[in-house]
Amino acid sequence: MSLALYNTLTRRKEPFEPIEPGHVRMYVCGPTVYDEPHLGHARAAIAFDVIRRTLEALGMRVTYVRNVTDVDDKIIARAAEGGRSPWEVAEENTRAYDDAMRALGVRPPTLAPRATGHISDMLRLIGVLVERGFAYTAGGDVYFSVERSGGYGRLSNRTLEEMRAGERVEPDARKRHPMDFALWKAAKPGELSWPSEWGEGRPGWHIECSAMSMKYLGETFDIHGGGLDLIFPHHENEVAQSTGATGSGFARFWLHNGFVTVNREKMAKSLKNFVTVREMLGAWPAPALRYLLVSAHYRSPIDFSPEAVEDAAGAWRRLAGFARNAGAALASAGAAVPGAAPALGALLPGARIGTSGTEGGEWRERFAAALEDDVGCPEAIAVLFDLVASANRMIERAESRASELAAALGAFRDLAAVLGLDPGAWDAPRRGGSLAPAVELLLRVREEARAARDFARADEIRSALADSGIVVEDRPGGPRWYLAG
RNA sequence: GGCGGUGUGGCCGAGUGGCUAGGCAAGGGACUGCAAAUCCCUGCACCCCGGUUCAAUUCCGGGCGCCGCCUCCA
Incomplete structure (x- = not known):
């Protein structure tokens, strides 16, 4: 294809x-x-x-x-x-x-x-x-003649x-045809302008x-x-x-x-229903927002609501959680963990989704086919989730080989990166590590409490960490923590 | 009025002439000290009316709803 x-x-x-x-x-x-x-x-x-x-x-x-x-x-x-x-x-x-x-x-x-x-x-x-x-030219203006x-x-x-039939604006008398548009606009006194052979002015928008x-x-x-x-x-x-x-x-x-809509109406300054990116980033994790905006086909409208972002955040947590779990599973099996896809903002190809023959070839092929059909992101995301479910089963069943899981994680990273959704790329910048010693100390204290069956104290530590945006999961091999979002 | 798009389960969102994506939310189960994460199971969706067909959510015709553009606009 x-x-x-x-x-x-x-x-x-x-x-x-x-x-x-x-x-x-x-x-x-x-x-x-x-x-x-x-x-x-x-x-x-x-x-x-x-x-x-x-x-x-x-x-x-x-x-x-x-x-x-x-x-x-x-x-x-x-x-x-x-x-x-x-x-x-x-x-x-x-x-x-x-x-x-x-x-x-x-x-x-x-x-x-x-x-x-x-x-x-x-x-x-x-x-x-x-x-x-x-x-x-007309005065200091220059117009484009649509009839020509x-x-x-x-x-x-x-x-x-047809355009004239729908006209909503009084035609400008200086234009030869009402649909003619300005290439160059004469400057009003004191206004920002550049010299030209038609006089001081500034360009029209389209040129x-x-x-x-x-x-x-x-x-x-x-x-x-x-x-x-x-x-x-x-x-x-x-x-x-x-x-x-x-x-x-x-x-x-x-x-x-397509547009972002609010209550199914276009988000626009004139309707005063817009939300700035800055406001959004203050309230939700950036990858959740990106997920929301990638989750619909690029030509379809996306209706914005807090619930929609919340849903996107949930979906993102599943993807990010998978990368974390698969990485940990591989590490504990002593296997190599596939590296993160190229960092965000790097001027490098977003991913290597090369098809058959490669590890994880079937997912790669399905993913590529989805994108080849007019950049079908929803379908591509579905492939990603299929991959995640399938790889989670590998983790669940101990008999699966590490090499198989590594291939799945590698494919996942490469494919997610095409959508700008590789969790590794988003995690990397904020893995300062400065938190680690303090968190790990608290977790040791908590483990001692758990060993002593002092669960009140253990839960207290866990919820205190949660308040600081640190999620703790108790695993068979010991506790694991990560930053929420 | 003209042109374009769209109508799918609680919500979001693909897709297909019969084998009926995916996510979120919900319910049940496994696991857990409790959680979390994960896994397993469950819910019988396709705006309306005609038509074609053995069979239509999917094709055709008509209708209705919603959205966008028709010199601000990503």
């Missing part, structure tokens, strides 16, 4: 092959940094993080570009409210975004270009569009007539993605992604601009992630 992806452009699943064999070029619309990231941003970033890891795990090299929109009306407005500069606002929120994504195990893209660093590229592109007759663009509306599957994607990935590249809400007008306009300027095709596959 080979990889198939759902392409918004054709509204079908299509076999995917990169233009350059073995090398995928992918561009995803990143955040507009006017506020701190909410769960919706996390969902998008994680969706494409998993897509990227999947491509890599299937043996492809991925050049992944995700932009930062750091010039925009909302940033300017936010700056004005706080009496700060737009630069400051953008900088602060870019940092908040990066921190949040790192905490959720989202690997940094290959490149994260900022709009303000590419003004000259945008001006050049606008110049070409004006030259070729796809754009016109062949096939405008193809991506969002609607015609210009930055055309300029930056083509600069780093070429005129035609493999995958362009973003949230479902960007299909129209943002991506439609990108297509129009880019194909207008180059005369050749733009992105071949368009991938769009």
Whole structure:
């Protein structure tokens, strides 16, 4: 089997092959940094993080570009409210975004270009569009002419007539067609601006993605992604601009992630029903959040609620518990414990899910097949749980060979890593070890109490540790402890 | 109104023309000083109405509900 992806452009699943064999070029619309990231941003970033890891795990090299929109009306407005500069606002929120994504195990893209660093590229592109007759000036503004663009509306599957029928905004008198959109906006006095042959101004929103994607990935590249809400007008306009300027095709596959909803409604600033990543991380373990956002197919909505996160946390505990138990079982059998998958954030292929012939080949094959079908994470997760149940039975039954369990754990780590859910990778950073001597002393005291059948004292110690986030399990071979979460 | 998506057991969430994923929660059992973790067992789901078929949750037609987009939006 080979990889198939759902392409918004054709509204079908299509076999995917990169233009350059073995090398995928992918561009995803990143955040507009006017506020701190909410769960919706996390969902998008994680969706494409998993897509990227999947491509890599299937043996492809991925050049992944995700932009930062750091010039925009909302940033300017936010700056004005706080009496700060737009630069400051953008900088602060870019940092908040990066921190949040790192905490959720989202690997940094290959490149994260900022709009303000590419003004000259945008001006050049606008110049070409004006030259070729796809754009016109009106005052200090430059507009793109949708009527000049062949096939405008193809991506969002609607015609210009249909769009006009649904018009909700008063047409701007300076536009030739109501759907024409700004490539360059004349600066208002005192506003952030750059010089151009059309006067002082700043770029429209859509042109930055055309300029930056083509600069780093070429005129035609493999995958362009973003949230479902960007299909129209943002991506439609990108297509129009880019194909207008180059005369050749733009992105071949368009991938769009579904929303995070609250009470089945889109999470959005305007509805005031959003939850920031920071708030979430304060209340729940990061891997539980990541699990929640990976557990649904990337195109489906995920309805957020405290119960949903609680369920995800439970599922995550089962996965993490398995890695712990299997590791301990192997160690006590004197067998080698498979190493953790590459650390989070490492610019390395997410995993080695190589198929038949390898240890744990059957699970690897099923897992790969799930992801090859339009990145079917729910199915892939089901394989992971099947593996866990099966390997737990090996642990339970003493007659199982250590080599078999080691293969299962190795496969588990490799496969979970494709989803960014390898427990080893999450545990490593916080295994400071500074707690260990104190905890182990308490556990020795507790063992003495248990030996003396002073269970009140033993339970007291256990619950005191629990209050500090340390879970104690009494095993046949003695107590074991770990950090909760 | 146009376009797109979606409707599965208490909840989340795959999938399939008959052999009916997975997780969480729940109940019972094993293990344990008690727990925890783990294992075993249990619950007979597919919006409605027609049609095709030996057989439909799965295919076709119609209807209804919900969600999204229609120049803020991941």
